[in-house]
Amino acid sequence: MFKNLTDYPIKLKHAIVAGGIAVLLVLAGFWLGLKNAGYLSTNQTVDDTLKASATSQTTPVVATPTIAGTSDNSITSVVKKVGPAVVAIETKSTRNIESSNNRRFNRNFSATPYSQQEQTEQGLGSGFIISKDGYILTNNHVIEGADSINVRLQGETTTKEAKIVGTDEALDVALLKIDAGKDLPVVAMGDSDAIQAGDGAVAIGNPFGLDHTVTAGVISAKGRPLTIGTQNFKNLLQTDASINPGNSGGPLLNLKGEVIGINTAINAEGQGLGFAIPINTVQEVLTDLIKKGKVSRPWVGVSIEDMTPELAAYAGVDNEEGAVIAQVVSGSPAEKAGLKQGDIIVEVDKQKITDSQSFSEKISSFKAGAKIQLQVSRQGVLKTIDVLLAEK
Structure with a gap:
């Protein structure tokens, strides 16, 4: 209790002033903390914020299309690097077609006579240069049956005659050659x-x-x-x-x-x-x-199938692995070696054969003229047969 009632207003005034000062100090500290933390900036105004917002609305960010693991710039560099070595291939071929001569009728309205006419077909394809002296790779089907083949280099309006060096129908590959009279740009092989x-x-x-x-x-x-x-x-x-x-x-x-x-x-x-x-x-x-001018491939001379439960039961074997000979070509290396229809090929040069694909892949790894050893199961009895591969 205060001793004198007259002292009360003075002490209350002092308390209010002291409390107000304390509150102001706390607010000042809080403001300084926000400023130091970067939440307040004395350089950015409300007008600046509105301008920034307006800019983001009128100038949208457009994503550049890309492909996995790269940027658009790297695709551009690929094109600049390889483009000059890519060529256009133009072909022409002539074939005979039967056409009716409608101006010729006989009195009995018999069959209209037909005559042979030539029709020229044009083809378009692509290729790429693999050597400075003008070797070009393309597809066999691009140039197959063509009477003339011409190549147009990038940036040129005239074409250069191309000659066929070699083709492989099975792989659908053709090798051409042009004489450009200069060193040509080439691709890099990956x-x-x-x-x-x-x-x-x-x-x-x-x-x-x-x-x-x-x-x-x-x-x-x-x-x-x-x-x-x-x-x-x-x-x-x-x-x-x-x-x-x-x-x-x-x-x-x-x-x-x-x-x-x-x-x-x-x-x-x-x-x-x-x-x-x-x-x-x-x-x-x-x-x-x-x-x-062609691809030399080894030839056995058999048609083969995958083993099935039905074929295994018919052959009297428990194992369903191997390649079954469905047909032996007359005069082939297989016939000369004594292979027979129904034989099950289980090994080639002591490597296991599980199906027809593994047999084909293994044979393709040899050269024509190679002598290979087959292990076959014939009516449940294993036999070893040597085969001299010929050229397909």
Whole structure:
């Protein structure tokens, strides 16, 4: 209790003043803390904030399309690096067709006479230069049956006549040669075995005659089998980079600008389903194409099938592995060696054979003229038979 009532107002005044000062000190400290932490800036005004907001609304950020693991700039560098070595291939072929001569009728209105007429067909494709002196790789189907083949280099309006050095229908590869009178730009070869699904891919070609069209995507899969007519491909690269008629024979590239495949086919029933021959496979036959004009392949002379439970039961064996001989070609190495229909091939040179594909892959690893040893099961009895491979 205060001793005198007159002292009360004075002490209350002192308390209020002291409390107010304390509150002001606390607020000042809080403000300084925010400023030091960067939440307040003495340089930015409300007007500045409105201007910044207006700018962000009138100038939207546009994302540049890219492909996996790269930027648009690297695709540009790939095109600049490889583009000069990509060529357009123009072909002409002549075929005879039967046409009716409607101006000639006989009195009895018998069958209208037919005459032979020549029709010229033009074709377009792509290719790429692999040597400074003018060797060019493309697809066999691009130049097959052509009477004339001409190559147009990037930036040139005239064409140069090309000669066929070698072809391989089974692989759908052709090697051409032009005489440009100068050193030509060449592509760099990559490693198609090293790429993986999801890696970026770039295709350059001349779809529908549109010179040096560039498309980009990814490697969708490896080792794809594909049947086109009578051709059976077993190890194609699949890509979603757009490939269209005229792209055939052009390069499929990795993001270093190295060739990893030759664009060869599309699935017209879907989108983004393009296929390319792995460049490693092509390089294995390149020497044969240059020296022989064809690919030398070993030949056994048998038709084979996979083992099935039914075939195993029929042959009286428990194991369902191996390749079954369905037919032996007359006069073939297989017939000369004594192989018979129904034999089950279980080993080639002491390496196990599990199915028809493993047998084909193993045989393809040999050269024509090689002597190989087969182990076959005939009516449950194992036999060893030597076969001298011929050239297919």
